[in-house]
Amino acid sequence: MNVLAVPEASFAVGIDLGGTQVRAALVDGKGTLLARAALPTDKAGGPKAVLGQMQSLVHEVSRSVGLDKVPAVGVASPGPLDARAGVILTIPTLPGWVDIPLVEWLSDWLGKPVTLGNDGVVAAVGEWHFGAGRGLQDFVYVTVSTGIGGGVIADGRVLQGRRSLASHLGHMTVEASGPLCQCGNPGCWEALASGTALGANARAAVLQHPASRLAALTEPLTGQHVFEAAAQGDALAQELVANEGRWLGVGIVNLLHLYSPELVVIGGGVSHGFELLHPIIRQHVDSYAMPPFRSVPIVRAALGSDSGLVGAAALAFMSLAEQP
């Protein structure tokens, strides 16, 4: 049931709250992004200041059609958060964000219904309605960037779980004695396979291989540098990409066994290296997933860095469609 029961000529505003930027976009019922705006996140100002930024962004992107033509707003936010209650529990990257009733505040200020979702889940909703997962009943979206997040569509519904905390995919343990994760546990998937982990692995590796092409690139080395050097044939970079692909494969095999999706979609900054990573992930999945799970395609996100923005608008459309 991912055909939105809204006319194509209706509008919603999606907001994507990030640690560096607050972005907003006006989106129509076909998922077309009609206007966009962004502000640097007012970290020092705290939650009310950032909600004020959201309010002004909503006004700005709605200008072309008029705010009264925008019946609902969706917000994608880092978590953990309680989407059903509309409350952000905490955002580790934003000081002062503890138990913030974002939906209550913002809907009061805007005079419109506001829906909140975890950014990974919201990006999955974006890809489900308007991107690579269109028309599917079961699919998993994984975003691999600073951390790893994502969302699961199961049996045609967004998997929410208790307090809507499901799909913290990055915190499944993939190596019990592995490196420490931001969450405090050892060996989380994101501690081994995020863009942050790839960059850290690269910086450690060049110390051992000062003659590599990678060592000559500008510090601080990031995952993007690794993909560039690998594409140019640097052996060390190719080894790092192979390691990254294998760890992504480990997590994806788990996701296949857990959710049995028809498709796995990969987004986030690390997906810039998708062409290099895909054959390695594929090989790992084809070797380690149980045979009935092996034929599942693994593709790159269709909406790119806009999955969350478009997804937040899709969340707003969904909330309208669910109204009696």
Ligand SMILES: [Zn+2]
């Ligand atoms: Zn963790």
